[in-house]
Amino acid sequence: MTPTLSKIVFVALVIGWFLIRYKYARRSRRERIVWSARGPLETSLLLTSLAGLGLVPLVYVATAIPRFAAYGFHPSFAWFGLFFAIGALAMFHLTHRALGRNWSISLDVRENHELVTHGIYQTVRHPMYSAFWLWAIAQALLLPNWFAGFAGLTGFGILYFGRVAREERMMLEIFGENYRAYMARTGRIFPSIFLKQSRQGRS
Template sequence: MFVAHWITVLWDVWLALWLLAAFTSKRTVQRQSQNSRLAQAALMVFGFYLIFGPVRWIPASGLKRAIFAADDTTAWIGLALVAAGMLFSFWARAVIGRNWSGTVTLKENHELVKRGPYRLVRHPIYTGLLAAAAGTAVIYLRPMGFVGVLVIAVSFWYKLRTEERFMVQQFGEEYEQYRMQVRALIPFVL
């Protein structure tokens, strides 16, 4: 499937650029516990495995078979969601700049960023990645892929709750006000 190839290319490019950008972050002064990080990472990896992986331990049930036959329309919708989600996450990563980290941290001279995509949602990188994961699930149309998106959403919810505690600790009332004005993941909804 032509579109499936481009999904893989997009995810590979995203990962390579994301890893390169990790070298530009400020020095960390506080980090989430290792157990918290491992739990969140395990959920995320499991979710992506459900979307992409050949899940052999699931019986040949309806979870592995496509909900209905994929066609060009669903393929292009999925590709558009992946591309839009990745672009949104890149935009958020560019705006947050050197304050970014792959784990929940406080950086030296940490700034509370409220511009760009952070005006729409408090965690736009997670929003973008969830859209990209959902788009990937749409490409393959397997129920286990949609379960994977839900598992990834749970991992992000777990991570953002830890992150929000750090932000309240660092920015106090300013962050509380921001939290009241801007939704966590989906504008005007959640």
């Protein structure tokens, strides 16, 4: 693994994400939105995440800016980054396939919206967030730059912690006890098996 190959892996991650999302984004647009949380806060969170996961690292890949934040390249880190990038793309694919027409970039409720509990959603209730966390970790490992490499963890972290609780409140309002029961048997971003093992360890 070389610095150039490491950058190519990151660009491939971005392209792969776009290709996966494009198909489902077109399909979901056909479904009418009946309620949305879009507003200044949601827009700010989305732009912050976009900057951290896309704009900042792609500028670095193209220009090496900011140069002052560069540090020594470690091939072993980059190999781990490749592993996390593959995991992120696999998770994106599984999540979009399970969501189908229910997918939305924002906190939207579409006509005939369904509570998806099959596929990857059987064990994780927010696998899309899981995929972006994997992306952010891959970015930090692939790009040897304190600013560009860790911008994803910062940018997406702000979106995640600013949104996930609101999203779960929204789902509880829509699906009520069905979603509450679903929350009880699933992990938020990790499979429920990890939660069960953790609970057993504490008991």
